[in-house]
Amino acid sequence: MENNIICIKNLIAGYDNDVILNNISFDIIKGEIFIVLGTSGCGKSTLLRHMIGLDKPISGSIIINDVDITACSDSEFQKTLKKIGVLFQGSALFGSMTVGENVALPIMEYSNLPKNVIDDLVKMKLYMVGLENYENHYPSEISGGMKKRAGLARALALNPEIVFLDEPSAGLDPVISAEIDELILYINQRIGTTMVIVTHELQSIFTLAKRVIMLDKRKKGIIAEGDPKFLKDKSDNPFVRQFFNREARA
Amino acid sequence: MQSLTYKFNYDNPENIILSFKGRMDISTAPSLLAKLPRLIKSKKIPSLTINFSEVTYFDDYGALVLFELKNTIANLKFINVSNNINDVLNIVNFNKIEKKPSLKKYRSFNIFVRMGESLLENALSVKYFISFIGGVILSLIYVFFRPKSLRYNDMITCMEKTGVEAIPIVGLISFLLGLIMAFMSSLQLKQFGANIYVASLVALAMVSELGPIMTAIIVAGRSGSAFAAEIGTMKISEEIDALYIMGFDTTLFLAVPRILGTVIVVPVLTLFSDVFAIAGGLVIGVTMLDLSATSYISQTLNSLSLFEVIWGLIKSAVFAFIIAWVGCLRGFETKGGAAGVGNAATSAVVTSIFLIILFDSIFAVIRSYW
Structure with a gap:
């Protein structure tokens, strides 16, 4: 389909021949918020690492913006990387740089904006994520929630077409989690960024997503796909209903 | 390639209108920022109204262009601002953001203080x-x-x-x-x-x-x-x-x-x-x-x-x-x-x-x- 920004086809992924995801296929539509969910150890992070090209699959293809990143040339891959931003689970801010410098780094590298203009842009980006006046703080001087937000500002620095977010609200208080969810929605609606989120925070899933896929450790693949509100009550699979209703296994 | 064009309307010298057409985003902002502020300074335009009626896409890079123009011209007005543009301007704190270097951490240059x-x-x-x-x-x-x-x-x-x-x-x-x-x-x-x-x-x-x-x-x-x-x-x-x-x-x-x-x-x-x-x-x-x-x-x-x-x-x-x-x-x-x-x-x-x-x-x- 023309509207698909990411297509995963027959992906087999794993490490050292230990298959974690067996033959999965799905598409992500341009401009949507798409959530990958599942219990711990089901391969969510593995899938994310493959989608952003950090790991190579055993077989199958991952097509981002019509480029198969499993088979393309290095230069094509580099071009594709400029279209994506990633918020890592631990934020991955550079400890030797201030928050402002962290956000400015990709802008300085990949845009032709003059230094004083970049300073203004960094201020705007940090205001967007609620970190006004924190430009000169080092990552070690701010809290975990602030680091997440700074990481998000850095992922959004070049307004990429797709942003991958690994557990964006894990370990944050409910108010900040809700604020981050709101920010994700806002950026998705106003700027049109496609968001691919890996999470198992139910509240965020219901707030953000129209479409999710759920992975399962035993099946090593997708056990449910669709609207989380529908899956919560009407999924055929009792485990999926349990997951969405936060019930313990019988 | 995404494009953006702009046109000045000098009909009323008291109120010059600048109309943008196309996308105001990361692909068009650098060239706008390289030309527009210099152009406006050289023509000594006292007040400017920006018309957004034909802007098809606007993000924070667009807001950045406006912010730099705001710092060049004393009197800047916007017309035909869509809700979407307004929202983007709000999420980047456009009206309150200040053009000044961020507060640097205090570090005295007095040699005795440094030695101490x-x-x-x-x-x-x-x-x-x-x-x-x-x-x-x-x-x-x-x-x-x-x-x-x-x-x-x-x-x-x-x-x-x-x-x-x-x-x-x-x-x-x-x-x-x-x-x-x-x-x-x-x-x-x-x-x-x-x-x-x-x-x-x-x-x-x-x-x-x-x-x-x-x-x-x-x-x-x-x-x-x-x-x-x-x-x-x-x-x-x-x-x-x-x-x-x-x-x-x-x-x-x-x-x-x-x-x-x-x-x-x-x-x-x-x-x-x-x-x-x-x-x-x-x-x-x-x-x-x-x-x-x-x-x-x-x-x-x-x-x-x-x-x-x-x-x-x-x-x-x-x-x-x-x-x-x-x-x-x-x-x-x-x-x-x-x-x-x-x-x-x-x-x-x-x-x-x-x-x-x-x-x-x-x-x-x-x-x-x-």
Whole structure:
């Protein structure tokens, strides 16, 4: 389909021949918020690492913006990387740089904006994520929630077409989690960024997503796909209903 | 390629209208920012109205263009602003953002203030330096009376990494050092027909001085930095806090096995170093100085006394203590992130080498008054 920004086809992924995801296929539509969910150890992070090209699959293809990143040339891959931003689970801010410098780094590298203009842009980006006046703080001087937000500002620095977010609200208080969810929605609606989120925070899933896929450790693949509100009550699979209703296994 | 065009309407000189058509985003902002502010300044436009009616896409890079224009023109107005553009302007705090450098952290340029700050910083660091050595000595006494409290597995791992794994490099460097010493000294001694004293020179210099120092410097570079980096990473990832909360004495848990392990293996490594250096000298003696292996070895043994060997080993044990103690200290002092760990490792090596040389001088003074 023309509207698909990411297509995963027959992906087999794993490490050292230990298959974690067996033959999965799905598409992500341009401009949507798409959530990958599942219990711990089901391969969510593995899938994310493959989608952003950090790991190579055993077989199958991952097509981002019509480029198969499993088979393309290095230069094509580099071009594709400029279209994506990633918020890592631990934020991955550079400890030797201030928050402002962290956000400015990709802008300085990949845009032709003059230094004083970049300073203004960094201020705007940090205001967007609620970190006004924190430009000169080092990552070690701010809290975990602030680091997440700074990481998000850095992922959004070049307004990429797709942003991958690994557990964006894990370990944050409910108010900040809700604020981050709101920010994700806002950026998705106003700027049109496609968001691919890996999470198992139910509240965020219901707030953000129209479409999710759920992975399962035993099946090593997708056990449910669709609207989380529908899956919560009407999924055929009792485990999926349990997951969405936060019930313990019988 | 996404495009953006703009047009000035000068019909009313009091109110010039600038109309944008197309996308105002990351692809169009740099060229707009390169041209527009300069153009507006050169034409000395007093007030400007921006018309957004034909803007098809607007994001924070568009807001950035407007912000830079706002700083060029005193009177800037917007017309036909869609809800979407308004929202983007709101989320970047367009109306309140200030064009001024962010508050830099206070740092005085007064030389006396800087000297005072540095003095206080160093005084505090010396305090910790001394309190840490006190902590280590107390823990060692504790281990002496309660040997079961020592983490033997950690100590053996440390001995393996610091000692066994260092043998090849210590051996190679010492062998080459012996070779160089023998070769260089032979150039002089040959003139007096005193070739045989090359053996004495290499043996005495290595056993009492160079063996302990070279080994200590290699161990400081290999293991002292590793201790600092390992404990430093544990510190920044809160593992040390976790140990503390679980009721462990962090010095006893982390520093003592490393210090004891190092103090045990470094003298052994020094012995290896001495033997390899003498072997290096032997190679030169036999191949270039017409000495027989037997005479070289017997001259070596004659010139060495047991006291020399033990003196060298005592020195190397003290150096080992310094290396492990400083490595652990710098690890515990680590602050910040990855850069902090790097600084700790560097500082561990530099401080250890300085203290090794300092203590070697002290040993030399003691020896001269013995």
